[in-house]
Amino acid sequence: MSVEIDPHAGFCFGVRKAVQFAEQILSAEGTLYCLGDLVHNEEELHRLTSLGLKTIDHRQFEELRNCKVLIRAHGEPPETYETARRNNIELIDATCPVVLKLQEKIRKSYGEIREEEGQLVIFGKKDHAEVQGLDGQTGYQAIVIEKPEDLNKIDYSRPVQLYAQTTMNGDEYKAVVNEISVRMEKAGGGTEAFRCTQSICQQVSGRISKLREFCRRFDVVLFVSSPKSSNGRILYEECRRVREESYFIEGPDDIQNSWFRPDSRVGITGATSTPAWLMEKVARQVKERMKG
Ligand code: SF4
Known part of the structure; x- marks a missing residue:
């Protein structure tokens, strides 16, 4: 054998950077709050917890004052930054640069597509932290497509701008793109009113x-x-x-x-x-x- x-x-560069941030602060200060699980891996979380990492949820975050909180690679919606300003919380922002760029694109696209009375659509997992951070850029007005039946939420007679959560399956994203194109043609929305962006990492x-x-x-x-x-x-x-x-x-x-x-x-x-x-x-x- x-x-x-x-x-x-093993770790992608986004997760590696977030873990390194945590390790540096923990070795200097012995304790650090992290908003949500830093990595989706119980064993690694256990190791970081033993070094002093304290994982908190959004409700606990609201109650904190005058401390440091780590934002993980998945990123956060704008209201997290507002809460931090209000409560004098120093954010250690380990949002992955790929996710950060996608948040910016979505924020800009949403402003543009709204002018055209169109819809911003995200192919991703509704409850995933990254999708919450992305949807937050639109004030939670995006249509999130997780299952095939979610495609019925789109009005195909109006313009559509589509993005994907960075960790989605590329073949499934292609299938979603094809399905939206077909439905837009049928509804007379026209393919030129459909824009999709390759946002899978x-x-x-x-x-x-x-x-x-x-x-x-x-x-x-x-x-x-x-x-x-x-x-x-x-x-x-x-x-x-x-x-x-x-x-x-x-x-x-x-x-x-x-x-x-x-x-x-x-x-x-x-x-x-x-x-x-x-x-x-x-x-x-x-x-x-x-x-x-
Ligand atoms: S987008 Fe996600 S998968 Fe890609 S490098 Fe960043 S954290 Fe890792």
Whole structure:
């Protein structure tokens, strides 16, 4: 049996930067509030909590005064910044630059499309923090498309500007773009009244082809992630498409001996929120079991 960790797996630069910010402040000050889970990975959160990170929700944030609060890579809507100003909270803003740029684009586009009496549409997960931050740029007037039936919320006789949450699946986004085009043609809205922007992060879309290549080289693939991770679920589905013997695990305790044969080649990979140390821990556990 052989074991190899995917060299392209692990934190994307947005998450890496946010974790580094937290580590720097924690090592200097010993404590730091973070608005929402800093990463969608329980093991990494546990590690950061043991260093002094305190995860708070928006209700707790409203009650804070005169302290520092970290904003994670997903970003926040404008009212979070207003609350911070009002309550003398210093924000350590680790919003990923890709998300920040998308927020700016949406804010600008919304102003323009409103002039034309059009609609701003976001393809994404309604309750995801990033989508809340994006929708917040429109004063929560965007139409969020999560399921096919949500497409019925759009008025196809009026202009449409479409964006996607940065971690959505590219093929599904293409299908949404096609469906809106067809419906606009039918409703007489015309294709020129439909504008769509490629806003899926390349750290996610670029990983898919590399992930496919990686999975092809192994008999068994262990995908390490938290069920909370949006891109984790998307990337795991890709693993399953290439290698049926792919298993979603949160950590070493989930590994089952029945998955392996004595000559299995085992590949270990993960989401953009999976820390490298956790994949190494999984690799060590697989090697231990090989010995036993
Ligand atoms: S997936 Fe992309 S957009 Fe999201 S935090 Fe990572 S680098 Fe930023």
